[in-house]
Amino acid sequence: MLRFLLLGAAAGLALGACAPQIAAPRAPIERYFSVIDPGGEGPRAAALLVPGCDGNGPHVAFAAEKLARDGFVVLTFDYPAAYGLDGDCTPAQTATLDDDIVRAAASLRGHNGVDPARVHLVGWAEGGAGIMAALGDPTRAGRIAARSAAAFYPVCATLSAWRIDVPFLMLLADSDGGAPAQACIALTEGSKGADKVLAIRYGGAAPRFDVDAKAAAWRFWRRGADAFNGPVRDAALGDLRIFFGVPKTP
Numbered sequence: 001m002l003r004f005l006l007l008g009a010a011a012g013l014a015l016g017a018c019a020p021q022i023a024a025p026r027a028p029i030e031r032y033f034s035v036i037d038p039g040g041e042g043p044r045a046a047a048l049l050v051p052g053c054d055g056n057g058p059h060v061a062f063a064a065e066k067l068a069r070d071g072f073v074v075l076t077f078d079y080p081a082a083y084g085l086d087g088d089c090t091p092a093q094t095a096t097l098d099d100d101i102v103r104a105a106a107s108l109r110g111h112n113g114v115d116p117a118r119v120h121l122v123g124w125a126e127g128g129a130g131i132m133a134a135l136g137d138p139t140r141a142g143r144i145a146a147r148s149a150a151a152f153y154p155v156c157a158t159l160s161a162w163r164i165d166v167p168f169l170m171l172l173a174d175s176d177g178g179a180p181a182q183a184c185i186a187l188t189e190g191s192k193g194a195d196k197v198l199a200i201r202y203g204g205a206a207p208r209f210d211v212d213a214k215a216a217a218w219r220f221w222r223r224g225a226d227a228f229n230g231p232v233r234d235a236a237l238g239d240l241r242i243f244f245g246v247p248k249t250p
Helices: 058-069 079-083 097-109 125-136 138-144 176-188 230-243
Strands: 003-007 033-036 044-050 073-077 114-124 148-152 159-161 168-174 197-203
Touching (some): 033 058, 033 097, 044 058, 044 125, 058 073, 058 114, 079 097, 125 138, 125 148, 168 176, 168 230, 197 230
Parallel strands (some): 044 073, 044 114, 114 148, 168 197
Antiparallel strands (some): 033 073
């Protein structure tokens, strides 16, 4: 059974059939890995961040910096730049994203000082759906070997079915009837491993609630009206830290 929370605005497989038409990526993806290593003693937890089709904007960097301050080694995979996207994407253009997430996770596990048993994944929008698809395939999931994963407002409508074998946190926007959020709930209910999913719906928040004015000026940005909600962004990042087992600060 899917665990479910609805929070106020101030709070906290199988892919659909779509034959690839464009081969991606068109450059070695390792060029598009960005690593933050905060240093520290002993094996450390790590997080692989996968943005939406608008790329590695300031909102993703903000989350990366927060996780790095918590001691995580962070690798961000800017696949839109690797694939030559301009802010929008189709399933055909991201046809290799699942496999590239596997490669990025392997690179992160091999980073000096990373504990391979404490690798977590975080995705945004289309990137969130990408990590869902990758973890929903048993072979890919085994190669990724994630301890847990989370997704900010994933585009669940691109998936026709799902299965999950690791703890998974959905950070969902619940404004205007919550159609995108409801797509994720419907996808998860009845899927194998639904009891491993915690879905948090932030009441009154629109997708991309963590995209402030600075992030919206990102060169790939073409997403319409401002949806930034600072309290929800902060609540969601707090819920993410709790889910990943970050100790509370005094």
